[in-house]
Each structure stands twice: as structure tokens, then as C-alpha cells.
Amino acid sequence: RGQSSINRGSSGKIKGLATPYVRQLAREMNIRIDDLQGTGPAGRILESDLQSYSKESPSDHHT
Amino acid sequence: MVVGDFPEEVDTLVIGSGPGGYVAAIRAAQLGQKVTIVEKENMGGVCLNVGCIPSKALIEAGHRYHNAGNSDEMGISVGEVKLDFTKVQDWKQSVVKKLTGGVEGLLKGNNVEIVKGEAYFVDDSSVKIMDDKSSQTYKFKNCIVATGSSPIELPKFKWSDKVVSSTGALGLKEVPEKMVVIGGGYIGIELGSAYANLGSEVTILEGTKSILPGFEKQMSQLVAKRLKKAGVTIKTEAFAQEMEETDNGVKVKAEVKGKEEEFEGNVLLVTVGRRANTEELGLEQAGVEMDDKGLVKIDKQCRTSADNIFAIGDIVAGPALAHKASYEAKVAAEAIAGEPAEIDYTAIPEVVFSGPELASVGLTEQKAKDEGYDVVASKFPFQANGRALSLNESEGFLKMVTRKEDGLVLGVQIAGHNASDMISEACVAIEAGMTAEDLALTIHAHPSLGEITMETAEVALGMPIHIVK
């Protein structure tokens, strides 16, 4: 308690910047969100980024 | 094995009914599992019975009693203000009952089977549940352990009717004339200030250099100032050494900044931390690994080293907070249901219901720098906000930490009236990866405290309207 925490990369480089819904969608689509470059403000990954990523590399996103 | 102990077969077993356990049980049931929940004490766990809820009720009562005569400046004066502490306690308990009764109803409404008793692991697929009279074995497919935590007892300060934990402090029959508090963390501060507001002469002994050491100095200082105004004595770098019972209380010897001092109180509240309830559970027999602090090791899905056993809440790492427990509860329930759920939050808010309220989410300025971010830290005072002024609550500030290159909001700290309400917006903003610009361009109602968030974002952008740069 009393320690502010943030659950994003610890190296000062934020990866996977997206809303919780998009992050969940990525999991459901089996996409590693860290692999994406977002097109939203501050590099935010949008739902459309997921869609175009899965179109581009349909075979890529299987773990 | 007792004669007649035929194991009962259950699907998902939840152990403990706190904000971890009961939320896990409900969500698991909603996802189609047949759920059984076992609780050895009270439905709702620490949080509802002897934690978050009763403490906030007591704080509100203290607040109202203390502030009843505080509107003189606004033209409203009251005759003698009287406190009927028995009634305060009754009211507090009525709030607790509404919520615990509610939880029981919710569990039943979601067809969760409730078992009273204490669970103990026999192996990785069965527990024994004991109550006063009997014991029964339950075989489970999956189990979620949410047994929470208990106050730490100091060897030289054994619990008694005069030496109490937070639980004892919440249940006092009368307001003690004098109260000594060991520990200036949030529980000590919340309960200490509640009793100070209710009329106790309170002394707080804190080991570090300031109370509420997890919060930024400027925030905890505001609280310290308000406490002192309410007559509370705060001793920092103070280490309680030993005590002695007196006729009507205790005498505590402490080393304060190297010097020995003595403090007297009718009640001594010890809040120096909590210990995970993992010791008497038989976790070893289930193959569930723990770390050296007694916390259960889990993966991103809250799964322990035993594949079908999950652990959540105060017994796993991270801040011991109810909303963290409930969040993990949902992840575990979904994981069992085969969904791709993961612990995937960006930030957990922390709130102290002190005067003024403190709330923090995400990174502080220092923490962000330590993590290597190039940051901008921006502040805006409550006293420049029309809503705060019209509520006569103009003390405090909001601080926003943003990433320099693009304004990404990394953290927000608030010290001020209704900080607990205001922090939600910051949680959502951080969680969604929003920037200062996003917040500045969102229209906020006038007059409202939310404008403080917007205006701090404008400070971050270098263009505040209501303070001069």
C-alpha cells in the first residue's frame, strides 16, 4: 500500500498503449499488442489498428 | 475420516467471501460455473465487516460531528452538538448489514451455494471444511483462494480490550478520551482522524519521516496540518518500544527521534501492517507455492503453481486493496471459464479518506523519473476552482504527471475535497492512454471539481486559464 503502481513496461518505453477494450480484443484475436504501432494520439493503438494488422498478417498472430 | 464423510463434489470452490471471494463467486456463476463459496466468519470479508465500509461510515460520522458547527462563516450556527456514540455504531452496523446482506442475496441470486466453515486443503483437488460441530470434505474442479489478511500483532503489544487492531478500533463502545495510534499509514490515519473528529485526544506515532509515507510530501503535509488543527499530536520517526497497562488504559514508551518519550491513552490502536492468511490453509498439501512473505505466487491469470487453484486479493502481491481483489476476482473467474482474461490494468488508484481526501493513480513525478520518463509535472489549486469555493472547500491541489514528448498522462495525484470522486476520471484517462490534450479538450461542467482536472491538463499544455503561468 502507498506505492503508486503502473502496469506498463518498466523501461520508460510504453508499449501496448490502448484502451482496456482494445487490449482485450487483441487477446481475443490472439494478437500480441506489443507488436503493434498505434495510429492514435500518443501512439495509442486503436481497434482499427488491430483490424488492419490482422488483415496484413493473418497467419502471424497465433501463439 | 469421520464416519459419513462422503466427499461432496463441487465445480468451482471459492474460499473466503471478501471483495475477492464474493466477486469471484458471482462472476464465475455468471459465466456458467456451479459455484460453492466457503466463509468461516462473516459474509463480505474484512472489507465489508471490519475494513473499507465501517471505517468510511465512522469517518463520515466524525466528519459530520466535527463540522456541524463549522458553517459559522457561512451564516449558519448550531446549538450544542451532541454525540450518541451508541447510535453512531448502530448506524455504522446498519450500513454494514445492508451491504453484507446484499452480498448474501447476490450470491444466492446468482445460484452460488454458501457453506459456513473453515477450509483446509487436503490435496490439490479437495478441502476439508470444518465448522463447530463437524467436518466435510469437498472435491473441487477449480478453486479460487481469497482468504485475505489479518492485522499484525506486535509481540510487546498483545491484543486486549485496551490494545486493539483496526477491527477493535472500529467496534469501540465509546469514544476514548485519549487514544494512541502506532502506525501512521492510511488505516491509522483514517481511524485516528475519525476518533479525533469524534472527540478523542489522539497521538499518532509513525516510524518514518512523515505520516502516509506512500504519498507525496505535499499531500501528506496537508493531512498533517488538518490533523494538528483537530488537536492530533503527530510524532514522526517514533518507534513504540513497550507498554504497560494502567487502571484505565495504557502507557506507551517510544523512542522519538532518538529520545525516549511516554504516551498515555485509554485505548492503543496498533496498525503496523497486515499479514496474508495463508498459514493455516494447508496450501503446501495442494502444491501451492508461496514467496518468503507468505504471499501466494500467481501468473497473469491468477493461477498458482497448482493448475486448478487460483489466488487473489490480499494473499497475492500488490497493494492490499479491495478493488484490486475484485479486479483479480474477475480475471480468475474468467480464466477458469476458459476466457483469455489476464491481469491487464495500467494503474490501481489509492485513496485515503483523510481530511482532505487523498487520491493517487499511476506514477508520481518521482516514480516516473525513476522509471526513465522525461516528464512534465503540472499543478492546479482547488482555490482557483469555483465549485470548490462555493462549497467552502478550497484547500488542496491536483497534480498531473505527463510524458514530455506527447503529453501522455502517466499519473494523477489529488489532495482535496472529494478527491475520491475525482480520481475516477484520471483512472479512465490513464487506463485508456489519453493525453493532457484529450483532457483539456473535453468539456467539463461548470462549476465542477472536474474542471480542476481539465485545467491541470491545460497547465501541462502551457496554457492554463485560471492561473497565471
Add this chain to the structure above:
Amino acid sequence: MVVGDFPEEVDTLVIGSGPGGYVAAIRAAQLGQKVTIVEKENMGGVCLNVGCIPSKALIEAGHRYHNAGNSDEMGISVGEVKLDFTKVQDWKQSVVKKLTGGVEGLLKGNNVEIVKGEAYFVDDSSVKIMDDKSSQTYKFKNCIVATGSSPIELPKFKWSDKVVSSTGALGLKEVPEKMVVIGGGYIGIELGSAYANLGSEVTILEGTKSILPGFEKQMSQLVAKRLKKAGVTIKTEAFAQEMEETDNGVKVKAEVKGKEEEFEGNVLLVTVGRRANTEELGLEQAGVEMDDKGLVKIDKQCRTSADNIFAIGDIVAGPALAHKASYEAKVAAEAIAGEPAEIDYTAIPEVVFSGPELASVGLTEQKAKDEGYDVVASKFPFQANGRALSLNESEGFLKMVTRKEDGLVLGVQIAGHNASDMISEACVAIEAGMTAEDLALTIHAHPSLGEITMETAEVALGMPIHIVK
């Protein structure tokens, strides 16, 4: 032209210093413009002097007076509660002064030149500014018009010391024994309930079927219920016809649901709407076009039909609210600075500081359906929230309107304690295009009112924890 009237040359001229004008002036100055602001009455406009701020101060005083003796159930009783209304007014004015003084300081701190007087357009690049003694012509490069609005006077209810507008009601020297209010919109309700709480016997006459007709019925009903409890008489479908002065007040004849009734009050407050201050400005001479309601026509950049003249706030279309004025102010200031700013918001919040508070942002269920959306409407009650219960403020609900296909948050309506604080999160969520899932997956502090937002989102997803589906 008066001898010696050499025109002064200014860069950006702002007319009116309300939340439209002063914000525009400051932002324009921050963007490098040389700014002059002209105000004929008080710095801060309606909002700070006779609108948002003093009304909220009076409401808070009423609230504290009315609730002083309301904590009995919680074990806190008070002796006689006394009201010193002169002191209430003094305190209210002290709040106003802090803010208006602040605005003056902010303008100066941003190097904005302040001119006192009334502006009148001579042509599309100059105004005459008149004060008591003299008149001076100013030539401007760009102008932002923010002259606000004034209460509408009804022909049969001329302003007097007994027939008052909101301005008069805010400035009363004593609490009237009886008050009649014509108009049950938010201003009538806010001021009516403030005086009811301060001890007036209040009657509200509203022409439509319910008070606060802009809000959903379930919300306005909560307010009506609370008003009735405070002794307020509400007459709907009531049309005031005429009045008669009596020795110590007025008698109002009204047609209520077709039948004639008579109401007496020491003060009659008429709040039937406001009219844009565009009539005596000489806008025609500047080539600025208006619509048939007297509102100035603007484009997305707040630019009028005269290229270098902008209009913002109550004199342009849209809800007459301070935060809308301030938002447009920033757009206009940026447009003049050549930035690609545009009016680009998704939603403007609306708040009523009634008991309980109402707040709404985005689309209501009905509006969303009217616009062709396939929606889900979800509700969560305050009484299932631990924070609300521990504050003893458990009345009300939050309603969330989401798009069926993807959970996009279209609107949020809140009726309950601190709704004005809670709405910010909804504003940000709607503005950022967030979904119910986003809100549900964001960790909200426990116990806090923000959890209500989170839980309503879970209702939308079909998996609420704290209510049974």
C-alpha cells in the same frame, strides 16, 4: 464624432467578460495577440456575478442549513440551528469577489488591457465604447463578441422589488416567508430549492408536465420528491396569467391544468428563459447576421458573417451554459491565431445542483433511439454502492446508454449525490469514444461513487456484480 476622439488601435477586441469573454481574452493573449477586453458591468459576467457561482454558494448554504439537523439517525444531534442571512449573503459575495478579483488578476497577468464601458459597433472594424462620461472609438483587427444574455421579463410581471429575476433572487436581503417561482427549469429549481432549504415556503409553477423538462422523467421525479419533502408545492401545467401587488408581496393568478388558482408570495421569482444580448450592439452595422431568435450565426470556428468578428457563448446557438461559452472562447481565440481549431466536441454536460444533483452528458435513451441507434440502456442504483451508503446518501441512480453492436458509450445520466463530480468521467469516456468494456475494465477505487459508473458498464455487458440481473 466627439472632438478629440482619435480612434485607439487594438489587435483583438473582446466584448464582454463572462466565461466566454474572459477566457477568450486570456487564451488569445497566450497565443500572442495583443488583447483588449471591454465590460460594461462586472468582471466575470453573469456566471461569476449573478449566475453559476453565487447560485451554487446559496445552494450550499441552504444545504448546510437544511441538513444541519439531519444526522440524528447517525447519532449526531444539534441544538437550535440559526440562520444569519446577512452573513450568508456576505459569504456568498466573498466567494464571488475572490473569483471576479481572480479574473481581473488573470487578465492583467496575461497582459490583457481592460476597458470599462459599453461597446457598440460602428462598422466591421470599429466600436464605440461609452462610459458615464465619455465615448471612445476603438479600431480592431479581430473581435470576439461575448455579450451573454439577460433574463426575459414577462409583460404582465414587470421587475420590481417584489418581482425579481434570478439576479434579484440571488441578492435578496432576507429569506422571504413565501416565494412563488414561475418556471421550473434549472434556474427556478436551483433557486427555489435553495430558498426552500433556507426556510421559505416555496411554490413552483411550471408550464409543462414536469419540472426540469430537459431531463428524463425518473430524474426529475427524484428532485420533485425531495422538493415536496422540503415543503415545496409544485404545480405543473401551470400558466401564470397575471398578478397583483399586495401590501407585503404579490398575488399570482394562474391556470393550473385548466383551472384558475391563486398563489401568494412575498417575492415572485420569474425564470422563464433568457434572451441573447444582441439587440443594442449595432451588429447590423458590422454586417453580422443573426437568426430570427436574435442569436448570432457562426461557423465551426465561431466566425460570424463578418470575417474578422467572432461570437461565442449565450449569444450563439446551443445550450446557454458557461462551459460551452468557455469552450467556444478557446476555439475563437485559436482561430484568430490561425490555428485549425474547430468546435469539435461530442458532448456537453448539463448539471443541475438540485437535491439530488442531476447530471447528463451525451444522448439519452430516447434521443439515441430517435437518432436511429440500436441501444442498450443500463441502470445501477446508488443504494447498492458502499460509498453512497457510508455517506448516508443512497438515493439515485446512474443510467448509461450504449450502442448495442459494440458497447460504445453514447450517453450517461446521473441523479444522485455528487453527480456533478461523477459526470466528468462520463464526459471523458464519451469524448474519447470509449466502450462499456473500457469502463468496466478500468479499476475504480473502493469504496467510491465512481464504482457506480463501472458497475453500470458491467450491467451493460450483462454481468453486474452488485445487482442481480
